[in-house]
Amino acid sequence: MIFQNLRYLAMIVLILALACGETPKEQTSESIDIITEDSLNEVTKIVQQKDTSVIEEKEPFVLTEENAIDFFFDYQKGLPTTRIKITTSLGSFVVELYDNVPYHKANFIYLTKKEYFNNTMFHRVVKDFIIQGGNADNRKTAAKRREIGRYLLPPDTRKGHKHHRGTISMPSSEIDNPHMLASPYEFFIVVTKPGSYHLDGNYTPFGRVVEGMDVVDLINQQPVDDGDWPSKNIYITKAEILK
Structure with missing residues (x-):
């Protein structure tokens, strides 16, 4: 579900970018798919990095014979x-x-x-x-x-x-x-x-x-x-x- 929402978000960003240009070039459905896939991959990478940082959170300090x-x-x-x-x-x-x-x-x-x-x-x-x-x-x-x-x-x-x-x-x-x-x-x-x-x-x-x-x-x-x-x-x- 989260990745589907991200796909929609990327498409909306692209449409807004096209609407703001003075002489936008014609985009095919294929090129839109490529751009949205790239955007989705980038966002996915960021999400995964955040997930990893949560997993690698510092564990509580515990006293041992060694420390x-x-x-x-x-x-x-x-x-x-x-x-x-x-x-x-x-x-x-x-x-x-x-x-x-x-x-x-x-x-x-x-x-x-x-x-x-x-x-x-x-x-x-x-x-x-x-x-x-x-x-x-x-x-x-x-x-x-x-x-x-x-x-x-x-x-x-x-x-x-x-x-x-x-x-x-x-x-x-x-x-x-x-x-x-x-x-x-x-x-x-x-x-x-x-x-x-x-x-x-x-x-x-x-x-x-x-x-x-x-x-x-x-x-x-x-x-x-x-x-x-x-x-x-x-x-x-x-x-x-x-x-």
Whole structure:
């Protein structure tokens, strides 16, 4: 149908061109057919080029094991000292990210801007030890991970940060991970007084709670099942960067 319409369009253009000339030459039906075929071919070529450009549209950017480090190396350039407010179903608290662990800092900021943490949960609570968040047993969270990408981060444990009470750190992946690479979508916060220093050297502290530690303690006091999953879901309703 589209090519038939284009043929009619080409014929109309030709007729208008002939009508505007002072002494138009006589045209045979054969010559008209040739001209319209040429015009049609030209228009078809343009349409096909446009179709190809649509097909070759850039695919959405996805992080992988191959590109994550380079991406975060560039992403962290110029990032200011950053505080992030985490609002939960039990209240809110604020964490300040360390500047000298750039990949982990950049990763947390990137995921926050992507709204990844919104509607995830504190899915692991170990009394007087840690609360762990960034996961959920629903399809939406799995879908968000697929859209962002599958990758791990190298540990960065020699910057002088220890697992004091209130430290936010990144757990290592449990899947085929002899080098203790960090699982980028999850985080844990130390509740132990004065800290859990046996974690030093194995996990990467990348910030600390600067406001709302009472909310962290409240989350840590919630009842849990045998697998340390809270008996009642504790949601992260929103994570946002503070100006």
